[in-house]
Amino acid sequence: MPRFLIDRLLQGVLVLFALYTITFFLAKAMPGEPFTSEKNISAETKANIRKLYGLDKPIWEQYLAYPKNIITEGSFGISTSKGRPVIDIITQSFPNSLILGLCALGFAIGIGVPIGILSAVRKNSWIDWVCMTVAMVGICIPSFTIGPLLQIYVAAHIPGLKVAGWGNLEDILLPSFTLGLVSAAYLARLTRGGILEVLSQDFVRTARAKGVSPIQVILKHTLRGGLLPAVAYLGPAFAALISGSFIVETIFQVPGMGQHFVNAATTRDEFLLLGLSLFFGFLIVVMNLLADLLTGLLDPRVRHTGGTN
């Protein structure tokens, strides 16, 4: 167990380092400067600003300075477009994104897993066919079509729901539903596959032969093993939620990290871009680790080999 943990943590550090390196050099390769959009400022002022942000140093020093500042001072630099510390922007917007993401994950699991189980149990029936077609449709209809449609057909007609905005409890409903839908569709397919595989195994046949009721077979004998693919998908699902949040936050005007990230990319805001990518990477590493641990908990076979497959 500790060995596996250490291995995964080292890999996580490696991932963050690679992400930082790629983002850093791509940001440096952008021809535009963060300050070119501003009005005519003298060369002297420009040089001063560059000095303030540490952009006058050689590129290798800058490359090493950023991680050093994160570790020693907890500083992610200052956003050039907003003029505020990146860490402030993150701490301010992260709670909103977290709530949105968690609710979306709730929707994804709450909708996806039952549908998957249902269609596995009724394999090749019309229920299975309808469920899997709906899941495929869910994957293929983008959130930027579903989101606006929900806005006019649901939010505009139900009192209490706002078309866009953030602040009240009920404002969470539509964005998180939209965000969770794609993951729900994937989870449904994975759950169906997992359950079907377990259902074809000998111990299930034995249980049935012993006269265990069909519901008990599913709940007691099948679910634990059958949900493994879905649990393993939680890491990627979280990455999908982060990507999806870029769009859903734009549609429903949620003041979260996704919006800031897109803005950082369009305004060439180097430090905000770096800080947010690293933060996203960090979240993914943590979620993948959690998903792995959960898989180990559910499946003793994985625990000993230490890792997924």
Next chain:
Amino acid sequence: MIEKTATIPQGSSLWKDARSRMAKNKFAMGGFGVIVVMFSLCFIFAWFCTNPNLVNLTNKFAPPSKEHWFGTDALGRDLFARILYGGQVSILVGLIATSVSVVIGIVYGAVSGFAGGRTDAIMMRIVDTLLAIPFLVLVIVLQATLSDWSGDATRWIVVNLNWDKEFTGRLTNIVPLFFALGLLGWLTLSRIVRAQVMSIKEREFVEAAVALGYSKWRILFRHIIPNVLGPTVVYSTLTVPGFIMYEAILSFLGLGVESPNSSWGVLIKEGANFLETEVQLLLLPGLFFSLTLFSLNFLGDGLRDALDVKAAKD
């Protein structure tokens, strides 16, 4: 394997088996049909349509009519023509980005699988690391950088090569997308190729090539890669809808295709602005988009099952 032709016993090839399995899969064949129709509409029928950029401010938001099958948009442009021309860009991005990623994925995966040992371990570790980073995060950063360069490229081409300014602008607007997606989308593919190369390199014909004294590179490129090519290209049909989706996402966020180019993502984005009164501006491009993705997914799934290419999982 059950032989149907009893009189002349014939060996059945991989592709023959695949074809008969494919023909039995109704979803995949249906998907194939829709794709053929969609391609014909976007790449042949579109040439006979009205100019998609023809602005007519006296005819804004016109309802569907004989001249404008789907009506017109906020600037009086024909929506049907815009959807077909937008489809060209969306489909091209999907196909070219896939081609870029297939080339990289095959070479990378083949070298890794063929080399084996420490080289293989390091190369696959790099893939693992990149796979752990959210794809869209990398794509957005790369796309932002590439599209900045493309502005410079446009100026250079117009000045030095005397190309038409509008055409060059259109081209340099979509070319970065091919690379932003293709340069990052090869990771899973390289794993599949690697797994196949590892099994092929143990086969007798490779041994024979080694015995004949051929160089490593010749064996790799002349003997091994041609054998993984077919299944890999088939598998890559599954990545086309993914790339089309990412193009739409980027365009929706304002980082991808820009006017005067259009794509399905751009049309959906524009449509979302006039949602309350003109819902068809969102629905119709969305319908074409989803139908294409739906069909490509079914077709890709069917092809993969027919050829039984196993995805190399973790």
